[in-house]
Amino acid sequence: MLRELAYIFLYNEKSKAYSTLGKAVFSLSLISLLYFSTKLGGVLYYAYPIAIACVELCLVSYLKGFYRALKAVTTIAFFITLGSAVFAFNRLLGYPSPQYGEIVVGAVRVFSFFLAFSLFFQLISLSEWRGIMIRLGFRNQALIISMINILLPLTLIHFSEALVTVKLKYGGKKLTSLVTPLAFLAVMNSRNIVEAYSLYPPRIEGEASLFKPRDLILYGIVIALAAPLISLAIS
Amino acid sequence: MPAVFPRCLQIMSITVELEDVWFKYGGGKWVLKGVNQRFYEKEVVLVIGGTGSGKTTLARVISGLWRLYEGELKGRISIGGVDATDANPTASHCSASLVGQNPYLYFAEPILLDDLLSHAMSVWRDEGAAKRAVSKYVEALQIFSIVNKYFFELSGGEARRALVAKSLVSNPSAILFDEPLMWLDERGVSEFVKLVESLKLAGKTVIVFEHRFLPITRIADRILLLKDGGLIDITDKLVLELRKGVRQGNNALLGGGGRPAGSRAVLRAVGVHHSFNSKPILNGVELEVRERDFIAVFGENGSGKTTLLRILAGYIKPKKGRVERLGRAIYIPQNIPLFFTESSLQREAEAICRSYSGGSECVKNALKKLEEIGVDLSESPFNLSHGQQVKVALELSKLVKDVSVVLLDEPFSGLTYLDRRKLIGELAYSEKAKVVSVSYPDAAYFTPGIVGMYRISDGRLEPLESLQHSSFPLDEEFLKELYG
Known part of the structure; x- marks a missing residue:
């Protein structure tokens, strides 16, 4: 749903x-x-x-x-x-x-x-949102939008996986503790995204x-x- | 039977050359110690090595990514005859592209075609040239059917193919793949092998850094072992060992070894049907798991393995049919860090004991068990290696008294063959019943404790007979020698 x-x-x-x-x-x-x-x-x-x-x-x-x-x-x-x-x-x-x-x-x-x-x-589109932000003078924030675009769906997938794991591990208790592994993976992914962006720099110019x-x-x-x-x- | 035939490489031109290359991360020890190597055009080179041997570091050094880590580099790297030692990653990447472990992190636009065009524009600075480059590689890699998809809708194999198209846009002379087979199923692996062959035909140098190297040996011109900071050519040695192994049938599979008499059923799936968005995923699955059983379920990516595990765990209710379980189930995900929620191993043990009112005796027992497997209790679980994380998760799951079955989703991804063997040994001796999902059947070659193997396909779970007589061509002693 x-x-x-x-x-x-x-x-x-x-x-x-x-x-x-x-x-x-x-x-x-x-x-x-x-x-x-x-x-x-x-x-x-x-x-x-x-x-x-x-x-x-x-x-x-x-x-x-x-x-x-x-x-x-x-x-x-x-x-x-x-x-x-x-x-x-x-x-x-x-x-x-x-x-x-x-x-x-x-x-x-x-x-x-x-x-x-x-x-x-x-x-x-994402590129148009970037374009709007660049015209408003938020060039660096436009790049952050691209990163969020990648991290958000991945975090949602991890969230679903973490929910199952933690629920079964603690028998339905301590559900809030799933924040810890999600934060860890977000940091790891951010490092990898920096590597990816260094190799394949995204075009910050938006349309x-x-x-x-x-x-x-x-x-x-x-x-x-x-x-x-x-x-x-x-x- | 793998066939590796080294060719007369001296007639080819050199694409990447490493001359006495040393590298260490800020404040750390030297990871690469005087690497000398030449990579030629139209050559496929497989680089293998144990966990932490420096494969990813070597890939970072060649691609220029080392600069992000404030490391120290000595020696000389040239790509296409040009000194690239001090080049930034973007510049190096134009001539030696790196395709990283997780392809999903390499997209900057949600739709694949937009992403390819955006990257092509940043390389070519001309719309016409960018469009021509994109259409050329979309055609070459046959990815027409996925170019209008969102990147997170792509399967692991599709995402990697898309990333290869992206890496080719700058027309590099060499392409480096870091652990390309991770997460890939049989079809994905076979697609990757074809892809490498086509890149070679197109005149590219392909360097593959991989743990699960057997599928690549068939197409590799040279096989290099990264050990003690240096690269050693082991092509002849490995080919001989593979031939010997196939002839002798090393490590013949001992699956189907039978169950202990009188064991009780701890989990039973009866006529389980499940669907997602009206698309059938499981179609009348029948499975019985008994005490101490070790069951492996093979299936392609997206075949419904994870859904089956979640249904067996009682997390998802099947649309039809039922699951009977004696006690609880614990789920260890493919992405193993998601299992851990605390800042140290001691706290992990305390948390799990507290959640089941285990008391101080439970904590004492847990800490003893964790010490036995050789981990530092004050260490963060996130700092452990993948194999250690699985072991710790298994030990922690044993603490919960009413847990009868442990479900592990792809626990062997990213492990060397030797580490897989060790992990399978751990699992085989674990008291709880185990069900593991695996996407590629080569893991089954190390399955002395497995009592049941199944393949999930078209929603049906069927016993897998053919692998019961398979053998793994490399013996344990050779692997130990290889990884040191």
Whole structure:
């Protein structure tokens, strides 16, 4: 389950057709639109977050493939449904809690927000993140991002292995002690990464592009989604 | 039967030359003591040696990595006729590439193709040239199917292949492999052998530093032993020994030696099925382990060996079927440092005794046992050698009274043949039942105590009959002489 959730934060090659700026604006716009859409009234109040969720789902399916998107979405939906169920149960027992309609819309909003946040990482590559950091004047930190990128998946694999080992070794006790071997391996791996980087120096120059023709599709979607909010603001 | 035929190397041009090379790490003793050696083009050289003999150090010295360690270097190193003694690793690497032990640490981008292109750009500084170099080696190494994968999705063999492609991007004249067979299964080893052959055909010098050297002897032009800080050519000696060994059937496998009468079953897997992401991993596994049994499970990387061990340990519940266990199981992972959680061996013993309310008697007994195996109790378990770590883990697992079976995941990786033999002896005499997983069956050549050998393939666990009559071509005396 966690593995599927982790995959939704991984960059996908298909997004190379879009510029860094276009992708960043798109992801940020979805988050902003979700925030401002709380001002909408009537049917739009309910329909709007659903429309954004649908757009996000289409994009995630395009980037990750339908099956993987479905698995990841199921995982997110599981946690959100769990939270919503607690609210609904509270209401059933007479404790103060939102209306059922509010609970459903709230769940869809959280879901959409989570997907919009994950799009930041699915759309923007490591090299683009480095590019952004270099432009912001954080050149050394850009290199650290590359190192984390390698250490993180390895540490997660070690964590799973250490958890089994320590749990069986101490009969389910002292689970926190697995931090010690993980720290040791992280240090060992860091030394090896320094060796690897000395032999194969990573290209610290990141790419951060401002415009690509396909950005127009992203901007078009944002404008279409923003239209109800703009018309509301004008009226 | 390995066939090593030294050729007339003097007609080839020299790629790497070491002249009276001495090296020591800051404040330490000399690891390399006056190494003189020439490596030629289109030559495959196998360098063997015991643990700590300096193989990795020699690789670091040739590749220029020694500079990271504040060591002292004397002598002269030339690569492609150019003095590379004081060159930095990046510069040396362009002519003598090093492919390290853990290929997963060599990626700077999550997707393989991006990683190759990024490295090619830093070498060639021109997008067209970089793309041409990448496509050339992607084609040469036949890695089309994996270039769009995330690096952590690659198997051990795939990751190494990818790293070789990366190392070739700078078109080096020599390629150094440090322990390339570690973690590789039969298929991975056979792929690696083919890869080395293709590199040789492409005119490269290939230097392989390896403990598990037998699969490489078939393709090596020369075999060098690193001992006492120097390199000795043992090609003829090893070839003769291998021929003699095969003829005499040294160390014939004594597996299937039978179980002691009246032993009880401590672990039983009945019709175990398991799957991951709807992909079947185990398909009706049946296994019985009795007291003091020593069972080996062979299988390719990703065949489900670790999953089986975790199910046997009771950590994962099988989707179908059941596991019956008399007492508890202890799991010793492939990455052995993950077993240790304390800063000293004494604390390890105290912690494990405390977790089972063993009291002071348990601690006293544990410390005595640890002293018997010759380790310093105040030492950190992380400073021990791999073999010692496995021994200590075994001793600690014996302390837990209700543990009936010890599960070891690939305990022989990174050990010399001699150390494997010693470890197997330790395991064979251990009182608890043992189940070990192994990815390459050559470890089975030293299995005097093994009572059952199985191969896991397509989710099925089947008895492995063919290896029961195999033999290991090198005898113990020769190995002792070799490693000194």
